Amino acid sequence: GDSVTQMEGPVTLSEEAFLTINCTYTATGYPSLFWYVQYPGEGLQLLLKATKADDKGSNKGFEATYRKETTSFHLEKGSVQVSDSAVYFCALRYPGSSNTGKLIFGQGTTLQVKP
């Protein structure tokens, strides 16, 4: 079945370090891919998305490219801040009326940024 796998956390970085959180997926069709962020005690917020192969999603300095050949959607940021400390979820979703429209999530990766 369809699934999303993220690198295990926690990931601990110093401020201004480069961030990569790996995400790979297994899918039979052509899903849309998402990164969501969850700050402590809150719901999920959409960080970025990509709807087709080779698309690059970007927001707030974060980027991820939809790589169909490697079935990956790795999240990157060139210089992290303490305020980026959160849990990051990779997810996929299928379009099409035959599908539920539900999101399939990875297990989440906790990022801790130290000053």
Add this chain to the structure above:
Amino acid sequence: DGGITQSPKYLFRKEGQNVTLSCEQNLNHDAMYWYRQDPGQGLRLIYYSQIVNDFQKGDIAEGYSVSREKKESFPLTVTSAQKNPTAFYLCASSRLPEGPGELFFGEGSRLTVL
């Protein structure tokens, strides 16, 4: 402002009691979803609804029930049949169930069974 409102934010329940979590959206979205979040397990789908008066079971529906009498409301009842109900519950909605777009989430409700 448009969004999704969940209440209560925190809820405590004694074993054997049913509790209902509220979810209201004013985004005019057709589809609504309930997810359960446990530490280290990501989010798992409990129930979803693509249209008023219709809903389907997700991956972990046992011990839960829902209703969708109005487009903007999708309450979740955690029944006494749910063996391990302590968790963080998230409600979400999307514009079209068949669209490729994102889900919008509420702030969540944390249920603790005493």
